[in-house]
Amino acid sequence: MLNEMPMDLPDADDDASGANGEILHIYTLLLVEATQQLRDVASMDILRNEVFELKQHLLDPDSHFQGVAETDETTPFPPDYLCDELDQISASQSLERARYYIERFLKSITEVRTNAVNDINLNSWKKYDDIYTDSLWVIDRRDSSGVHTAGYWGNFIPQIPSQMIRRYTKHGDWVIDTFAGSGTTLIEAQRWGRHSIGVELQPNIADHARALIAAEPNEDGVTSDIVNGDCTTINYPKLLEQYQQSSAQLVIMHPPYFDIIKFSDDARDLSNASSVEHFLAMIGQAVDNVTTVLDPKRYLVIVIGDKYVKGEWIPLGFQTMNEIVQRGFLLKSIVVKNFETTTGKRHQRELWKYRALVGGFYVFKHEYIFVFQKRP
Numbered sequence: 001m002l003n004e005m006p007m008d009l010p011d012a013d014d015d016a017s018g019a020n021g022e023i024l025h026i027y028t029l030l031l032v033e034a035t036q037q038l039r040d041v042a043s044m045d046i047l048r049n050e051v052f053e054l055k056q057h058l059l060d061p062d063s064h065f066q067g068v069a070e071t072d073e074t075t076p077f078p079p080d081y082l083c084d085e086l087d088q089i090s091a092s093q094s095l096e097r098a099r100y101y102i103e104r105f106l107k108s109i110t111e112v113r114t115n116a117v118n119d120i121n122l123n124s125w126k127k128y129d130d131i132y133t134d135s136l137w138v139i140d141r142r143d144s145s146g147v148h149t150a151g152y153w154g155n156f157i158p159q160i161p162s163q164m165i166r167r168y169t170k171h172g173d174w175v176i177d178t179f180a181g182s183g184t185t186l187i188e189a190q191r192w193g194r195h196s197i198g199v200e201l202q203p204n205i206a207d208h209a210r211a212l213i214a215a216e217p218n219e220d221g222v223t224s225d226i227v228n229g230d231c232t233t234i235n236y237p238k239l240l241e242q243y244q245q246s247s248a249q250l251v252i253m254h255p256p257y258f259d260i261i262k263f264s265d266d267a268r269d270l271s272n273a274s275s276v277e278h279f280l281a282m283i284g285q286a287v288d289n290v291t292t293v294l295d296p297k298r299y300l301v302i303v304i305g306d307k308y309v310k311g312e313w314i315p316l317g318f319q320t321m322n323e324i325v326q327r328g329f330l331l332k333s334i335v336v337k338n339f340e341t342t343t344g345k346r347h348q349r350e351l352w353k354y355r356a357l358v359g360g361f362y363v364f365k366h367e368y369i370f371v372f373q374k375r376p
Contacts, residue, residue: 023076023077023078023079024058024066024077024078024079025070025071025075026076027064027066027074029073032109036106038050038051038098044093052090054086055082055086059079059082080129081126081127081129088101089105107123108121108124108127109124111123117167117249118170119171132163135334135336136336136337138338139159142157142159143162146191147212147216149182155181156254158184158188160254160337160369161185161188161252162192164369164371165192168298168301169192172222173194173195174195174196174245174250175189175248175249175250175252176236176251176293176294177196177252178231178255179200179231180198180206180226181205182208183209183210183226185252185254186198186209186213186224186225187216189222190217190220191216193222194222195224195243195245196223196224197223197226197227197239197240199227199234200227201229201231201263202228203228206226206227206228210226227239230268231286231290232282233289236290236292236293247293248293250298251294251300252301252302252303253286253290253300254302254304255286256270256271257306258271258273258276258307258316259307276314276316279316280323283324284323287300287324287327291327291374294374296374296375297373297374297375298373299332299371299372300324300329300374301372302321302324302370302372303367303368304320304367305364305366307364311359311361313361318368324372325372329372329373329375330375331371331372332373333369333370334370335368335369335371336367337366337367337368338365338366339366
């Protein structure tokens with residue numbers, strides 16, 4: 001039994017930071033100077049007044065603290081983050097404790113500390129309210145911004161590759177999507193300044209994805225390319241060589257969930273596998289093939305769901321997980337993500353409820369995101 005109720009995660013076009021859904025662009029030097037002055041205040045009463053006034057100035061759109069956009073002179077801040085940090089200073093019971101929080105706040109503004117696989121500033125980790133760290137994702141609706149579309153059967157919500165790219169890559173890293181589909185991963189990689197290559201079996205879908213990606217702004221001028229081919233056999237080293245690269249830093253895989261949706265008549269299509277065992281063998285081939293260009297200690301993410309066969313629940317997700325673990329990968333996380341509707345069940349909720357009651361089963365409303373790390 002879960003000890004806590006799951007918390008709904010923010011949708012892509014909802015703002016987790018508050019204050020009219022806007023990020024504040026604060027002149028860094030002015031904020032540093034104002035915060036440094038708080039260290040010299042002689043009493044908590046005076047400090048609380050100073051903090052209150054500083055907070056009002058920071059939130060005032062006409063204040064000299066705010067810039068109109070992100071520049072080299074400004075730092076983006078969620079308003080809630082600024083308020084929480086300043087409120088923590090005000091709530092201190094002693095000047096000594098308040099000065100500790102002041103120094104910590106200053107450090108978050110002036111120093112950057114990241115790890116080896118992403119650009120998250122750990123000195124200001126509280127700013128990242130929109131990055132998920134729990135293993136249960138309840139997302140009400142997909143991100144439909146820009147060129148994202150739900151028109152292609154089986155494509156996953158953009159929030160998944162967005163989260164994985166931010167957690168497991170740095171700006172300028174390379175991402176490979178072995179089942180590119182309509183290009184969702186590549187669109188997100190382009191938005192976050194990561195190079196990306198997608199492999200798509202169906203030529204017409206690859207063409208469609210290229211058109212979508214080309215229509216998405218590419219502010220960082222990164223490479224975003226869709227290659228028509230079979231991910232189980234394509235020569236990844238030769239492919240990367242075309243871009244003067246020898247390896248990638250993240251692999252994202254969103255294969256067909258066996259035969260739940262038939263994507264083509266191509267025998268190489270995983271949705272045409274002759275059995276679950278055949279499907280898992282093909283998954284294994286795809287993983288083996290792309291592993292050759294994945295850097296050690298970097299991440300492979302696969303999104304997969306389960307299925308029913310003649311009334312029996314087939315744990316396809318965990319069978320796929322085991323297939324990858326057997327290949328020497330370290331399992332880092334299992335995320336369970338909800339989904340409310342699918343194309344096949346749209347407008348049939350009552351029918352599926354009836355079928356579930358008659359058949360003694362439960363209707364799928366989740367899928368898995370397995371996160372693996374390649375061992376050294």
